[in-house]
Amino acid sequence: xxxxxxxxxxxxxxxxxxxxxxxxxxxxxxxxxxxxxxxxxxxxxxxxxxxxxxxxxxxxxxxxxxxxxxxxxxxxxxxxxxxxxxxxxxxxxxxxxxxxxxxxxxxxxxxxxxxxxxxxxxxxxxxxxxxxxxxxxxxxxxxxxxxxxxxxxxxxxxxxxxxxxxxxxxxxxxxxxxxxxxxxxxxxxxxxxxxxxxxxxxxxxxxxxxxxxxxxxxxxxxxxxxxxxxxxxxxxxxxxxxxxxxxxxxxxxxxxxxxxxxxx
Ligand code: FES
Numbered sequence: 001x002x003x004x005x006x007x008x009x010x011x012x013x014x015x016x017x018x019x020x021x022x023x024x025x026x027x028x029x030x031x032x033x034x035x036x037x038x039x040x041x042x043x044x045x046x047x048x049x050x051x052x053x054x055x056x057x058x059x060x061x062x063x064x065x066x067x068x069x070x071x072x073x074x075x076x077x078x079x080x081x082x083x084x085x086x087x088x089x090x091x092x093x094x095x096x097x098x099x100x101x102x103x104x105x106x107x108x109x110x111x112x113x114x115x116x117x118x119x120x121x122x123x124x125x126x127x128x129x130x131x132x133x134x135x136x137x138x139x140x141x142x143x144x145x146x147x148x149x150x151x152x153x154x155x156x157x158x159x160x161x162x163x164x165x166x167x168x169x170x171x172x173x174x175x176x177x178x179x180x181x182x183x184x185x186x187x188x189x190x191x192x193x194x195x196x197x198x199x200x201x202x203x204x205x206x207x208x209x210x211x212x213x214x215x216x217x218x219x220x221x222x223x224x225x226x227x228x229x230x231x232x233x234x235x236x237x238x239x240x241x242x243x244x245x246x247x248x249x250x251x252x253x254x255x256x257x258x259x260x261x262x263x264x
Pocket of ligand 1 (some may be wrong): 189208210212
């Protein structure tokens with residue numbers, strides 16, 4: 001058999017050339033895309049159809065994963081919230097902070113702690129200052145219960161035989177006595193805290209609650225009261241009689257009272 005066309009005879013060579021031509025035309029026809037149908041199909045199909053095979057595979061895989069996540073979220077939470085949480089967690093896991101961001105956050109935390117401690121220290125200092133100021137300053141003004149009441153010069157005091165004078169603002173009875181001078185008797189009964197009254201007819205104090213009785217000077221006479229009437233401290237300041245309602249002096253025990261009536 002001849003190796004090349006040139007070795008063939010004239011008729012055989014023509015025949016062989018015709019066969020080769022036919023083969024080449026057939027191969028060229030197969031290799032060439034159809035001019036009419038291919039563009040239309042490409043235009044009609046979505047973008048996924050013209051993507052390379054590898055890209056289509058990635059898109060299909062991603063879509064499959066998203067569908068799986070969506071199905072899991074819907075099954076566990078029963079709504080779209082189930083989809084958002086896993087997606088957010090996945091995104092957060094892959095977002096890493098830069099060193100600058102980390103340093104910035106660290107500074108903010110440090111600043112917050114510094115300012116916080118500064119604020120606490122300031123509050124403690126302020127509170128201590130207020131407490132010291134209140135301790136140094138008198139708690140009550142003159143003329144209000146708990147403070148000092150200025151009665152006036154001694155010459156203006158009531159007579160030693162006069163009835164006790166109530167000073168309701170200071171919660172005391174002012175009594176001028178021959179033996180002790182002026183006394184200020186706390187208006188509250190030493191038994192259970194009722195307000196006793198001055199009974200002019202009997203010339204003594206009597207408690208309406210349980211019947212305790214006291215002399216004009218405040219000494220216990222009889223009744224359930226455990227002691228004589230309490231008194232406020234009295235002094236002379238700048239020529240004036242001053243009653244300090246912040247200093248209460250408890251009465252002596254009932255058994256020590258010189259006016260005590262011993263039951264028969
Ligand atoms: Fe005054 Fe009881 S309260 S006698």
